[in-house]
Amino acid sequence: MLKQHLQFKLSQKLSPQQIQLMKLIQLPTQAFEQRLKQELEENPALEGGKEESDSMDDEFGDTYDNEESDSEIIATDDINIDDYLSDDEIPDYRTKANNYSADDEEKNVPYAAGTSFNQYLLNQLNTVYLNDEEWSIAEFLVGSVDESGYIRRPIADITDDLAFTQNIYTEEKTIEKILKIVQKLDPPGVAARSLEESLIIQLKRKEVTPSVELAITILEKSFEQFTKKHYKKLIQKYNISEEQLRDAISEIEKLNPKPGGSYSGNNRMVEHVVPDFSIRIVDGELELTLNGRNAPELHVSREYNNMLKGYKDAKKKSKSQKDTVLFIKQKLDAAKWFIDAIRQRQQTLFITMNSIMHYQSEYFLTGDERNLRPMILKDIADEIHMDVSTVSRVANSKYVDTPYGTKLIKEFFSESMKNDQGEDVSTKEIKKILETVIGEESKKKPLTDDKLAAILKEKGYPIARRTVAKYREQLDIPVARLRKQI
Template identity: 90%
Template sequence: MLKQHLQFKLSQKLSPQQIQLMKLIQLPTQAFEQRLKQELEENPALEGGKEKTDDLDNEFDDNYDSETDNETIATDDINIDDYLSDDEVPEYRTKANNYSADDDEKSIPYAAGISFTQSLINQLNTVYLSDEEWNIAEFLIGSVDESGYIRRPLADILDDLAFTQNTYTDEKTISKVLKIVQELDPPGVAARSLEECLIIQLKRKDPTASTELAIAILEKSFDQFTKKHYKKLIQKHNITEAELKSAISEIERLNPKPGGSYSGNNRIVEHVVPDFSIRIVEGELELSLNGRNAPELHVSSEYSNMLKGYKDSKEKSKSQKDTVMFIKQKLDAAKWFIDAIRQRQQTLFITMNSIMNYQKEYFLTGDERNLRPMILKDIADEIHMDVSTVSRVANSKYVDTPYGTKLIKEYFSESMKNEQGEDVSTKEIKKILETVIGEEEKKKPLTDDKLAAILKEKGYPIARRTVAKYREQLSIPVARLRKQI
């Protein structure tokens, strides 16, 4: 038999408005503008631009006042006086006090274009093919990945052509059509391996002694070439060191990812818009928030006039009450959105200001060795906010500095103690590691053990496996693959 009983449980949940505010904070400048445009389209009670009123206070507010300027309206009663009072947020309160109207708008545009696949199809239109060959060629082009390779065996393509395209052929015909597709641009496209990709590119060049030798090395000694066994290559091909160096130089100028260099491969057109700007003025750091994060918004005066008309009317029908309820909801949403934007500005500025001051020495010099170890909790504790809030600001926002535009999260790093017991940033160690590798003798590159010993001499006692981890994070290959003639 089922028994019913009451249970009291205390739980903490975010309100829908708090969730929306967190989402607003996370948005970078360009995405925020899209969200603002959407809100203006969906809520007729919210208007952009300056409010056309004579009594508008135009005085600039230099403080970030955390108190709310508009009252919270109860949802069960319709108190029209609350909406007709002059407590609407003036437009100057929706501006930040740290940007100038004539600030340069910095963005990095990317041009749009047709897709990589469509470009290959367009080129195929200039080649005479039978209907069967065209179907095979089109299917092969559809199998080309973003790097420009076909990574599927011809036997699998043969089966797919039969089952999905109702095209029955053989591997010999597919191989013949593949050769035609491989003649399209960019050179090396539709290759089935790196070896084939490089050979296709070399064969498209004017024949010289260096290119012929490079082709022979790739065709007969590809494994030894990738492992940089230069002495074995010299012996096997009976060549001099200078000839080998010339052939390797030809290979190094080739593109291992022909599809990646195609600009039309960028389907999504984006702009990197700095959310903050840091400048050095008379030896001091000056932080400003991108003005596009501080739009001019106000509540529609027409909606207030509607409420005045309802208040002055003696007879109030049900349809009028329903209209007032609709207006009330839109006004609530408009006032909340204006306040949420103000809170977003305040949160962004406070967080970035704390990061700037924490890394003051770096921002003044631009030397990455001056980056202090900094984790999200360090900033969260300083500004008395949650770690998740700092994370939302750091993960998606860019800052324009005298040393370039960078993602804010790049300034965060773990700490490690040096021989003096001082906490140093792992970014500092990576920078030194990168410098040491850059200055090494290319004929005898340093192994991870030797790199660890050098770092220890410089006062950074780290293990060999840690050196290997940092090297991989810097996208630097092992010593054997760094070897040059």
């Protein structure tokens, strides 16, 4: 039996312009500049920089009805060209807002050219005598060295790859022999297959002393006991004094666990952090500015305006002219949407950061992390009447330049806990105190998580041992046994 019925429901649908705005808000300054450059290249109706003339005759105004552009089929007769050539008002994007730096100086970050890490190793191989097959194997091994300076692949896999990709059929012992040659290259410890092997290689390159010999023996025969800091067992096993063990450990601590990172000419891409905001203290008051690079000057191409004028003045409108004006209208719409999205991006960034700055004003005035108030995304979202997801997009990828250094905005957010007086305090405050307590502990007898929990309770923060363990791990601090020193 067939039935018909009406159903009413409300549904929310994001427009392409809203999606574009959300994506723009999420971008940090450098990525935003790349996106701006891409849009300028793709849309010929959009131009950057200052215009040659101050006349508003060749600007399109904000009087255009956006609802018309939602139609999939556009009739050229319905296009009001005057909407695009209006000189009644100055568009919003042309006005200056006092919320970003007036410094228009373009700052280009230079990138140094140099020799890559792998090429640096290959250049050293040129000084070693090798036949053709040995050279191919050595070159393949160098190509297998990762950024940290390690070869993390089993010799058996390398043997198979040489056969399949280089047509070189050899034995594992031959590769082991060539590997020993590669491991003699600089920096010391390069091309090792494990941390243990890398440290031993570095020690064998040092001047032989009793401490170095003992360090090599410990790494070769008792590496696991050393990493777990079972010092009493090591003293008993090798019949040595505590001072001798301390000297051996001192030699190991001088070594580089990532030999590849020591190569200064490494051409890996370095991420340059460009602050999106700047906070300054002026006469005891906080002053927020938005990076001027987030406020580009955009306008519509003069040529496109002239085309529209020609279409408007033409008495007879040919089909080709109508097709052209349709194309121009699409590009002008896209340009207007993009310019409007940038304006909204500026406003959203500034309003959100301004709210965060005032919420955490005590911290920004003092620089003391213990003054950070508990703050979650919803706190700011409710204050500025925006969605939590919008605040999250601003906080996750943006940096602010403060008198105390450049900070990631999301670091100002934290959960709250109650102290013994029932007051809400930030978990960051507790972590800071925990870090201080651990820093002042006796390294011969490090404090266990139970003892840390007891100390925090005495200071007015009644938290459980498991919570202490969680905060300690978030601070990247090892357990008490691994913090022990002799």
